[in-house]
Amino acid sequence: MDGLFAAFSPRLARELNVETAGTGSELEVSTHMKQLAGKNKVLKYFLGAGAYDHYIPAAVDSIISRSEFYTAYTPYQAEVSQGTLQAIYEFQTYICLLTGMDAANASMYDGASALAESAFLAASHTERKEILIANEFNPDYLGTLKTYCDAHELKIVNGIDNIGANTACVILQNPDFFGEVETLRQFVEKAHASGALFIVCIGDPTSLAILGSPGEQGADVVVGDGQAFGCPMSFGGPHFGFMAVKNEFVKKIPGRLAGITVDSKGRRGFVLTLQAREQHIRRERASSNICSNMALCALAATAYLSLLGKTGLRNVALSSYRMAHLLQTKLAENGFSLANKKPFYNEFLVECPAGKNQTEINKKLLEKGIAGGYAVGGNKLLLCCTEKITEKDIDEFVKIVVG
């Protein structure tokens, strides 16, 4: 054996100092993993802020647990990857139908990195250097955008009033980080009048079931995070991002695209296409460096959307909306005033009454197994409801925070 490793230098002269679980048997590994998982507490979540505890139909996990899906690689050999490729094509279609856009890619890492890549697309298309953030953004998204823009020498500008001849794009989070829903028209008009692209970023895409589609309202690019579509929160990942564009930007879209073609007998088949955009062909001139994406999470979303259908997805959105508004009403009756000025979907911001500290409130909730709100300056809490929250949960929540 040693001869095989003659070129491996310098040789590690000792064993790796890496502990096994017991002797490394499957039983011991399993026990160890359960012990670790047992140190985490699954709570009742009134916490959103970028990860959403929506119900996942049992069939989703059953579908993505098919090992023909999860132990396959990227579908480079199309003839033996028709399952993955057709599923990607269906995913792309679902994203287009929901966003009202012309084309979508096979997925991105998450909402935050999809946002950053959309800013690059706009900068490249317009040959401009300023990225305009139009409203209240998820701080993780903003942080990621800033890191990417620093590296790419793009400048982030805040507020629609600062639009100008250097603005590559106007980006609106909708609903915004505090749950507020904007009317898109005014932003579209201002962006296009300045020659900038208009980009909409979506944190919880179940909102699209009841909100007007951004594509119909003039968005050039729509990005977002798809975790809400059938992916467990999983302590922050893997989730997935998506990007959808109008036709004129298809050749600038990052990442993989599945398309329809025919086989040698004229039958319909699917392949990865327009690969001249991608890193393995175009190298330093590629539209992005993305290679692996979030295929299995996108498959979970495709299964989720197929299972729920328009009726089910609408119900998820309506229930989430209804529960959030019920909670807000009951909190308002008890001195927690709504801090939002515009309509909200399933997240909203409340100001805690004088004498009630946000940290203390969250602590009391946690004692009862409830994850409370995301703390915001000025003694405010960002609260979230999904369809998993019941009226009884809301009554309990209100009782704890009022008591």
Added chain:
Amino acid sequence: MARDACGTLGELKLIFEHEGTNTNYVPMDMALNDRLPSPFNRKNLPLPDVSEVDVVRHFTLLSQRNYSVDTVFYPLGSCTMKYNPKINESASRLEGFAAIHPLQPAETCQGALQLMYELERDLCEITGMDAVTLQPAAGAHGELTALMIARAHFHGKRKKIILPDSAHGTNPASAAICGFEVVNIPSNEKGCVDLPALEKAMDETVAVFMLTNPNTVGIMEENMPEIVRIVHGKGGLIYCDGANMNAMLGITRPGDQGFDLMHLNLHKTFSTPHGGGGPGSGPVCVKAHLEKYLPLPRVVKKGDEYSLDYSKPDSIGRVRSFHANFGVLVKAYAYIKALGPGLKKVAEAAVLNANYMLASLRGSYPVPHDRLCAHEFVLSGDARASEGVHTTDIAKRLLDYGYHAPTIYFPLIVHEALMIEPTETEGKETLDGFIAVMRKIAGEPAELVKGAPYTTPVGRLDGVAAARKPNLRWNREA
């Protein structure tokens, strides 16, 4: 053309071509419809309603149209398609991992933080590096993160990246995103770094030399000490693309070879499945002098308590939402906890398998860089070019015999490349079966090979037609 719903032959319906009834997954509350304010006025939601049984059949039939590690030998070079132990899957689905929110209080997620902390420590030991971030979502994301770190280290003043011409495509693409100018240097006749070319290209404007080790022709870089001397001599950093870490586990460490920073692909080396193209995970490992630049948050341990630290002023910031592809980390961690120091046997078996296969195929296919290989090797498929048989044809013919094809046409420095990585998880029976088929294909009539595949759900697909008139989504009217 009629759609074949059973899907074993020909076409399978799209989900949008089904119609059915809806299943109640959540309580119905349609009464709310009329009371919503104006932004919530969506009229057109054109998703199909399909019954659960039809959805499940649809995706099950789709899955059967895939080759996967669990169904066939998958010797896809550079991708390390090893078997993924099932215990890792079930661990990642434990409720205490899968159902927790990334922003819940640290005292309620100590197990998750401990797992991340210990995984970072193990990856440091395995790579010989000093600190790790688990944040990047994939290998290319790790590369990008590493180059952002390099950019911060040089305060944006050094503008160049040097790459060998054998590099993965993600290397130059990541460099370009970071605003670096890419300088390509040729490889020598052995497939290794051409030292005079490196010496000539290296100066004080170069931030990073990016190198894959073992390199993409499947051999360990010789002259690492010289490479390190040249790059460090001009104040540059050396980056290891860790896609091929599987060959080195427990045998040699990039940190000891002189690399300053690197990424790992947990979905390659550490056995987390590829999922049809992700999710992956691309941790970045650095030497101590670069730790301060790592993305936030960092997992820290004080006493017996784990927490997240957001307060590092020199950090490049975040490269994604939340902390990491945690579910992927759980699988890699479980894999490491099963093997421990036995990870060395992984590398030994991977290298042994690759050399056995190389020795067995040497007589049937040209080997442009013929020497002892690491965990993979590269053949050329150009021996029968005069008959019109190309690497693509050999790859497609392999599909007929129930094997996934090797990586083809990469690395670019090998004409008609066939890059084969058997991995350590395959036994001799599987290797011999593949070797026999490769030899057989080498002798099959040209016309037969050029028409392959014959046994797959669809025949050879027309990629040119797909790109000429892109159809990227279903439309009702189409």
